[in-house]
Amino acid sequence: MENGKVQSRKMEFNDLVFLKKLADESPEWKKEELINYQDITSFVESYAQLKGKWRVWEREGETVAISFHLDKAPSNGKPWIGTVLVTKEFRRTDIGRGIIQGICKECKELGNNVVFAGVPIHQSEWMDFLSKCGFEQLKVEKSEDYSYMIMIYPL
Incomplete structure (x- = not known):
């Protein structure tokens, strides 16, 4: 998939090193997402049953981000964006917005x-x-540990 400045490809096993780098550059994400996992590999493997799409995003041949989304979440049968991690040097350059737009365009085409x-x-x-990127706040849902803002991007 290509969207303006960035294009994606399917994440492969050797990309886990890059995902670990992104996690190390994103301590808040690492704290939230990796708390119950031994390492990056077990984290990614835990998402395999959801049959989502892990993607590596590149700009002019340089790897700049990783994303994960579901075309149909088990909870409601709708697409969900789960992760968008951009390298430190490319944050605040509209790379993240391009990734979101690319995923949303694909979801609309489906x-x-x-x-x-x-x-x-x-x-x-994260909410900001x-x-x-165009998401709107829908509602707050609570789990045992957290409250979550559920956001939607109308297509």
Whole structure:
């Protein structure tokens, strides 16, 4: 998939080193997402049953980001964006926005009219990022440990 400045390819096993680098550059994400996992490999493997799409994003031949999304989440049968991690040097350059737009365009082409995302309520920067990309706040859901802001991107 290509979107403006970035294009993607399927993530492969050797890309786990790059994902670990991104996690190390993103301590808040690492704290939220990797807390129950031994390492990056076990984290990625835990998502295999969901049959989502891990993608590596490149700009002019340079690897700049990784994303994960589902075309149909088990919870509601709708597409969900789960992860967008951009290298430190390419943050705030619209790479993340291009990734979101690319995923949303693909979801629309598959006949969807909305894309979902869930963000821990205390991660206001993540919500701000998604809002700047076109997501709207829908509702708050609570689990045992956290409250999550459920956000939608109308297509």
